[in-house]
Amino acid sequence: MIRVERVGPLATIQDLGRPGWFDSGVGIAGAADRSSLRLANRLVGNPEGAAGIEALLGGLELLAQRHLTVAVTGAPAPASVDGRPVGAASVLEIEEGQRLRLGLATTGLRSYVAVRGGIDVAPVLGSRSRDTLSGIGPEPLRAGDVLPVGPPPRTHPIVDVAPVAAPAGDLLTVRVVPGPRADWFADAGALYRGEWTVSSDTDRIGARLDRRSGPTLDRRGAGELPTEGMALGSIQVPPSGQPVVFLADHPITGGYPVVAVVVDADVDLVAQARPGQPMRFRPC
Known part of the structure; x- marks a missing residue:
């Protein structure tokens, strides 16, 4: 389980969306930056489409309520575990009672947090994504929310960090x-x-x-x-x-x-x- 201690401007649960519902007027939604969510999931050994957290500009704080394997990708918000700085796009082992904090991203717009096992909220029309236009899916995160984590997959991460380019800051x-x-x-x-x-x-x-x-x-x-x-x-x-x-x-x-x-x-x-x-x- 993960407890949300603090959120920034907006934090939502996202996977790769809900295709196949256009005839009912429902869009795909899902992560805005799909490659960053996929990378975060690969780092922790999840299927690429597992649900994670999309944080606008960072500003997120999470409390681990059991041991968690976590990765943070996307916009490079400065990350720390109990005040200890940690690298971007790296595999983090967080113990019960420890806090993962994301500061405000200096470039880019959206950061992604994946946890081994995925965020295991109830799916809606086959997806755990929040669609902000239709209002379908789990509500945006608020301080005090407790998020369930699914069972870990059998595979294990085989890297400690992924070298990725920062989002373009110029033209x-x-x-x-x-x-x-x-x-x-x-x-x-x-x-x-x-x-x-x-x-x-x-x-x-x-x-x-x-x-x-x-x-x-x-x-x-x-x-x-x-x-x-x-x-x-x-x-x-x-x-x-x-x-x-x-x-x-x-x-x-x-x-x-x-x-x-x-x-x-x-x-x-x-x-x-x-x-x-x-x-x-x-x-x-």
Whole structure:
């Protein structure tokens, strides 16, 4: 068992989501940065899709109520066990009564905590993920919550630490596939010229962008699209001209044109981009 002693701006339980429910109006959700959750689970010997904790900007404190094997990945929040600093992306053995603390991340946006056995809350529609758009799944964590831990898998971690690059702190280059509604824009290529910045209006649903330099992304005409399906990574452009990159909890349909779609491998990069971080898009 794990007791939550403190949370930062937001901490939720996440796995790799609940695919297969689009026909019921339910999105996949799951970890915003899937590669970081997968790595944390591999480090502690879990299946990659086991449920862990996603902490926005860090600020999390957990009390072990039995011996735990833990790993912390994602945004490099300074971590300590009972005040002793520990390395990022390393395997930690935490004894009963010890506290794991995450400070505030200096780069990146979301940190992940995996525990051997996984967070064993009741699944909803086959997943333990919190979907912040629909409200499905376990509630966001609060101080005083006690989280059950599942039985440990038979395999054992074979590494002590994983060398991983820190999230980009400067200009972020994101690869996209142009379309499918590029013809709705007077100059769809304006997306790739100049730079954008991540606005403060960013959450698990999507990252809204402000123009930093370059031409505006103007829509052609004043018509509206019928509602159509939206994929993870879609760059939807509302009439304001401020693109929104859809992330884990995005709506499954929308009526604004999608000028391009972020390639799946780069969605995790966008999920770690902080407000104010510059970004550019490259078609591929």
